[in-house]
Each structure stands twice: as structure tokens, then as C-alpha cells.
Amino acid sequence: MSLAPSRPQQPSFQRSSSGTNLADLGRPSTVQRTSSSNVFGNTASAPRMSYAPGTITPFKQSSALNGSQSMQRRSSVYSRPSVGHQSFFTQAPVPAGVPRDPRPLKDRSYQAKIGQELLDYLTQNNFEMEMKHSLGQNTLKSPTQKDFNFIFQWLYRRIDPGYKFTRGIDAEVPPLLKQLRYPYEKSITKSQLVAVGGQNWSTFLGLLHWLLQLAQMMDKYEAGEYDIACAEAGVDVSGDRIIFRFLGGAYRDWLQVEDDQDEDESDKMLEPHVEAMAAEFERGNQRYTEEMKVLEAENESLRKQIEEAERDAPDIAKLDNVFNILEGDIKKFEDYVSGQETRLQKYDSRCNNLKEAITKATSDLEVAEQERTDLQASVDKQGITIQDIDRMNVERERLLKSTESTAQKLEETKKRAAEREAEANHSLEELERAVETYNNLCYRVGLIPSTAVNAKDKDFELHLATTAPITDFSASSSQQNPPDRLLSEPLTGYSPTHLLNHPPRTHLKPLLLTLRKEISERRSLALEADIKNHELLDSIAEAIDDKQNEVETLEHRVRAAEEEFESVREGAQTQKVASDAQIERMEKELGRMRRGVGETLEEVERREMGVNIEYEQLTLRANALREELHTEIEKMLNDIIKFKVHVQKSLEDYEGFVVEEVEAELGGDGDEEGAGGMGTEDGWTQGVE
Secondary structure, three states: OOOOOOOOOOOOOOOOOOOOOHHHHOOHHHOOOOOOOOOOOOOOOOOOOOOOOOOOOOOOOOOHHHHHHHHHHOOOHHHOOOOOOOOOOOOOOOOOOOOOOOOOOOOHHHHHHHHHHHHHHHHHOOHHHHHOOOOOOOOOOOOOHHHHHHHHHHHHHHHOOOOOOOOOHHHHHHHHHHHHOOOOHHHOOHHHHOOOOHHHHHHHHHHHHHHHHHHHHHHHHHHOOOHHHHHHOOOOOHHHHHHHHHHHHHHHHHHOOOOOOOHHHHHHHHHHHHHHHHHHHHHHHHHHHHHHHHHHHHHHHHHHHHHHHHHHOOOHHHHHHHHHHHHHHHHHHHHHHHHHHHHHHHHHHHHHHHHHHHHHHHHHHHHHHHHHHHHHHHHHHHOOOHHHHHHHHHHHHHHHHHHHHHHHHHHHHHHHHHHHHHHHHHHHHHHHHHHHHHHHHHHHHOOOOOOOOOOOOOOOOOOEOOOOOOOOOOHHHHOOOOHHHHEEEOOEEOOHHHHEOOOHHHHHHHHHHHHHHHHHHHHHHHHHHHHHHHHHHHHHHHHHHHHHHHHHHHHHHHHHHHHHHHHHHHHHHHHHHHHHHHHHHHHHHHHHHHHHHHHHHHHHHHHHHHHHHHHHHHHHHHHHHHHHHHHHHHHHHHHHHHHHHHHHHHHHHHHHHHHHHHHHHHHOOHHHHOHHHHHHHHHHHHHHO
């Protein structure tokens, strides 16, 4: 797999009769054209188009439509839309007012400098050979209109080689300056363009120098001098450079194709560019492949270094254990420092008390001296003799000796008590260290706390039941501890059974023996499992060796299959080329069929519109007829109802008339017939009814 950037979309070399392009089919044989019509407005003598996006200069412009079509078909590579930035030849926003040129164009030395640069550039790039126009040393100091025209045309063709000048210089220059986005094009008028000499020459000299700088920039870009900035930014533009060379060369040759040439000849003109681009991409891929191999080797060496560093690194569990122990020591030191600070505060208070006692003793001494003076005076008054004073002195000396002997005995007693206290402190410190060592070992084997793995909800941790905090770490510091650390009460020490929270012999020893037995059993089981695992590992290693042999056999088969695949792929490529040619022919036929289907579809749509209109008319007529019929039916029903009412009324009138006639006929015979006649009349009436 190549590390080169993916190939961008190929340019669309589309002609008037071709529905495909080079990017769609990936080979130059799809570039088609028509030999019966010209792509530039159907004008046989129309010149080639320029790279500039907004210019079209046919010899005869038949119509604006033909011109726009030719512009769409022969657009320049510089006019393609830009994705990430604004194109160089796109129209820039027009600034308000006429900008002022900051260059010192009126300065004679500056004019001589830029004029010499122009003259050197024209001479180095064969201006006189190409334009067949000679230049002198004073040409750029007092130029003619012809000199300016030739220099401007030559410089602009350095930027856009395909542009053709067909009109006057006053009509050509302003739109070109707008397209090039010359910042001071508003300061140049058409009247100045037809007379460039005199006072206006500095303005046009600045214009020519600007075109010179733009042409030099284009030359440097084509030479790849600006690729260094992209390389420093970490962007590889080699692929873009290859594609740009392909597009420029192929499009330039494609523009030189005559309309009456065969398609095969135009395809042959593009084939060298495609082959050169493929060769350049292949060289780039080889370079990337070598870089990838170097990076893979560096990656492998770095992995080995990482593995060695991981092997040489200390055990994390041991470091964590040491870290936990150091944290415990830090906490103990903090407790010790806080205890010493408390003790210092206590000694300060004692010093203050002693100072107060000294002050009080001094005042008492003064009072005693005063009393002594008073007593001496009273003794003198009492008349005590020398013998009495000697006897009192002897008694006093005896009492002093007795006091000294008692004080000496007290000092010896205190000394023995201090030695005993030091021994007790030393023993207590040893006990503390033993308890701390025991707790650390229990923590390591998982006995502390009670929720540990091997504790089984039993408390193995030991604590000293002392009143003062256990913060002593040396024998010298233990001598300075207060005596209450060894006492449970003011006058009572600790009993051995009460000094620890658990008796070691009766409580801890049976539990530890039981744990030792369990650990021995687990160790023997682990050794047996380890032996079984070693045996299983040996069997697995043998199986892996067998599988590796099978893999090597399969690799040989894979290589044979790959060779067969390459041969099959070559045959498939040949078939694909033939299939592509057939697909192209079928696409042409499909295009003709689509055009025929489009015409048929238009005819069907027209018929459908006529049928829809006729259907709407018939619907309107049916609705009108339905309304007329409803109206007629309503009229007929009204007539029928009226006729029915008339018939009913006529029947009722006729019935009354018949009854009256019957009564008139039977009125004379009523007396004779009597009841029989009445019965007959009733029966007749019922019959009539």
C-alpha cells in the first residue's frame, strides 16, 4: 500500500459530442471531439482560448450564446473553482475610492532601478527573439507606445500563454488589470494608455514592474521554490505538483489539437502525459515505501526498548507496599511532631510556673530576712546566751546532716527509679516495634483488616493499650517522655495481660497455627496445579509447532494461489479493456436511445395534456347536464304532485256530486219505501265509496 496522497479527480476534457470525460473512464481514449462543427461558436477561423477566465476573443463573434458556449468548453486551468482559498484570478472586492500607490515612482533612482530589473528580465528570457522587437538602454527611460505595447503583451503572455491580443491596447489593458487584481488599476485611464510617455510614464513603469514580479512569482511556483514552506508546515505537495504538471501539459497540447484531426491522434498526444504522471507517482510511491520500511524498523527497535524497560522496571506491588509503609511512617512522624509540640507547650507552662515560684521564693527570702532581723532583735531583747546559740547551731548542723543524708537517699531512689523507667521505656519501644512488625507482616499476608482474604472475619491486629501516643523512635527520645505513658493510673502501671488488646498465646497462636496449616495445604495444591500446567504448556508448545508447520505449508499454497491470481488478473484486465470499449459503444447507443425516448416522452406528455383538458371539459359538461336533469326532475315531481292533488280533489267533488244525485233520485221514493229505501241508499253510498 502506497503512502502517497490519493489521486485527485482528473480534469474534464469534454467536447461537444462526448458525454464522458477523462476522470469518468480513467484513460485518454474517452477524449472525443466533433470534426463537423467548431467548439468556438461554429466559427472555422476562431483562435484558441486564453487561460484568463473572463476573456473571449474570436475573430468573429456570431452571437453571445456561441461565445458563452465556447467559454464553457475551453476554460482555463486557472479559472477552476478553489475549495480552500480564493483563486488568484477571481474578482476581488472593489475598494472605495482610488488607492494611492506607496511606491516612489517619481524618484529617478527608483525608476532606474526597476527599469534595469525589467531590462535584465526581458534580455534573459529572449524578449527580442520572441517579439522580434529590439530594445536599447534608454528604451525604459523614454519609451514609445509600441515599446510599451510589446513589453506589456510579452509580460502578460508569461502569465497567461494562451491569451491573444486582438483589440487596441486601450481596450485590452483595463479588463486584464481587473482580472489580475492590480491594486492601482483605477488610476489608469484609456486616454493615458494611448500616450504612455511623458509625465505618465512612471505610472506605467510601476505597472510593468508589477507584472514582472507576478511573472517571476509564476516562474518560481512552476520551479517549485514555494514548496519549502509547505514542507516546513508538514504538507506534501509532490502529488499536487505532479498533477499540476500533467494538467498544464495535457491541456496545452489539447488546445493545440486541430478540429479536423482524428480522435486517435488526439489520444496519442495525451498518452505521454498520462504515462509520465503514472511514472512520477510510481517513483513517489517507491520513496514512500522506503520511508515506511525505515519507520517500521525504528518502530520495531522502539518496541524492543519498551519491552526491555518493562522487564527492568521494579515490581509495582513491591513499590506500592513500600509506598504504603512510608505513608504510615509519615503519619507516625506527624503524630510524633504534634506530641512534641504539645510537650513543648507543657514545658513552657512549667518554666513560667518555675519563674513565678522563683519570684515568690525571692519575696519569701526577703520576708525571711526581715523576720531574721526581727528575730535577732527579739533574741537580743530576750537575752539568749552564747551557749544557747552554740547548742542551737549544733542541733541545726545535725538536722542539716540528717536532711542531706535523706536528700542523698532520695536522689539514689530517683536514679534507680529513672533507670527502671528507662528500662521500661526501652522494653515498651521493643514491644511497639514487635507489634508494628507483626501488623506489617499480617497486612502483607492478608490477615489485616478482618475483611482481608485470609482473616476470615477474625481480628489479628494488635494494639498497645497505652495512654500516650506511640511516637517514640529512639532510646534518647524515650527518656524524655512523661512518666504517665507507663502508667494506666496515677500510681498504677500496666498489667501484662492488659497491655495488648489480644493475648498472643491464647488467642493469636492457635489462629496462626491454623492459618499455617491451611497455607501449607494450599501450597501443596498450587505445586500440583503448577506441575499440571507445565505439562499442559509442553503439550500446547508441541501443538503450536505442528500448527506452524501447517502454516508454512499453507503459505506455500498461498504463494502458488497468488501467482495463479496474477495470471487470472492479467486476463481479466484484458477482458476489462475490451469490455470498456464495448461499454463506450453501448453508451453512445444508449445516448441515442435516450434522445429518442425523450422525444417520445414529450409527445406522450403533449397527448396526456390534451386528454386531461378534454377530460376536464367532459367533467364540466357532465356536471352541467346533471344539474339540468335534477332541475327537470324537480319540475316533473312538482307537476305530478300537483296533478295528484288535482285528481284527488276532482274525485272528492265527483263523489259529492254522485251522492247528491242519488239522494235527489231517491228522495221521492223515500216515503214509500221507508226503512228499506234508507237501507238501499246506505248500501249504494257504501258501494260508491
